[in-house]
Amino acid sequence: MSWRKHQQPIDTAPVMAREHRWMAERYEELVAGGLNWDPPTLESANEPECTVDGQQMIMLSANNYLNLTTHPKVMSAMIEATQKYGAGSGSVRAISGTMDIHLAAEEAVARFKGVEASLIYSAGYTANVGLIPTLVQGKQDVIISDELNHGSIIDGVRLTKAQRAVYPHNDMGGLEQALKDHADADRKLIITDGVFSMDGDICPLDEITELAEAHDAMILVDDCHGEGVMGEKGAGIVDHFGLQGRVDFEVGSFSKALGVQGGILAGSAQMRTHALNHSRSWLLSGSQPPGVAAAQKAAVEVLMDEPQHHARLWSNTNRFRAEMNSLGFDLGVSTTPIIPVMCGDSRLAKDLVSALRDEGIVAGAIVFPMVARDAARVRNQLSAGLTDQQLDSILAGYESAGRKVGLI
Ligand SMILES: Cc1ncc(COP(=O)(O)O)c(C=O)c1O
Missing domain, CATH: 3.90.1150.10 (Aspartate Aminotransferase, domain 1)
Incomplete structure (x- = not known):
């Protein structure tokens, strides 16, 4: 059944918008x-x-790997916070939309990931799109990316003017070659998914880290499908490989194993300050509804306690x-x-x-x-x-x- 069948009939005739034939043609091609x-x-x-x-x-x-979407503690945290703080936050985080529960959720994430600090974005998508452009300056830098990285990484890279190099999926020879080819770049940023969302394989983060250290490159790992899943207790792909302190930026999502919604950035306190001062997707968009922030914190606590x-x-x-x-x-x-x-x-x-x-x-x-x-x-x-x-x-x-x- 299509979503259209769920729409309520409208009793007044809608105002017909101008028809764009090219849209219909494009859709017919997709259907064919x-x-x-x-x-x-x-x-x-x-x-x-x-x-x-x-x-x-x-x-x-x-993506509800841990079945937390309906966990009683997560749901009641959402309801109670909504009753106390209202349905919406009323502002972007930077102006008057940072509530104590946003900060409490970030502290819980940092504890769970075993890092100094975390920053919560409106989604994993906006974390990648907002963060990546803050990590490079222009043509003097290079971003080196796995060919199967998630679309949100691709979109984040497109928002930069840095040089780009794409290496064949999980091919460490290809990554090393790209690092050598761009040895003169000012900043080098390697980006990889931790768990690849279409194939369910993982990146060799241990080898990537060795190469990054040898070539003075930064690493951003997208752990959206690794949080709650990888590692002995679900702390993610960095924990799985025992690489704490050696991976610069971990991006994640609350919309997968954590069962709620929202994006995660985990790393150093310096990174948090940098990211919140420069990420346009964080600065220019309303902050998470209070109920969501409280549910995020509760989900992380459930993950640690159960x-x-x-x-x-x-x-x-x-x-x-x-x-x-x-x-x-x-x-x-x-x-x-x-x-x-x-x-x-x-x-x-x-x-x-x-x-x-x-x-x-x-x-x-x-x-x-x-x-x-x-x-x-x-x-x-x-x-x-x-x-x-x-x-x-x-x-x-x-x-x-x-x-x-x-x-x-
Ligand atoms: C690897 C990866 N990164 C980022 C995202 C975006 O996460 P979110 O759903 O929180 O926007 C997804 C979700 O599809 C994903 O699979």
């Missing part, structure tokens, strides 16, 4: 190529048992991976709770998604331009909230849907 978006509509919380377009389904396509969610995420991940492998699915290069089923053709990925839908499972087709045209896949994301019975149903549903579309 199987590349248009028509997202399903959730009518419940985004948790493993959910209601999508009127049907009860199992969610296998959410390690069972992290453990359950990984036991679910390991079971799903092992049994999907036995069924004969191609899971690509994933080593994390992001586990794609590789399909190649975008139509095949969409057919698999609709066959899974018939089995009561929501999983997302990932097609061009999010991935290369011949690398379409169905992306599964495991959650600590999935019960053994739900996993049984998912695996049985995958077996039957996979046979129906001819993938296994």
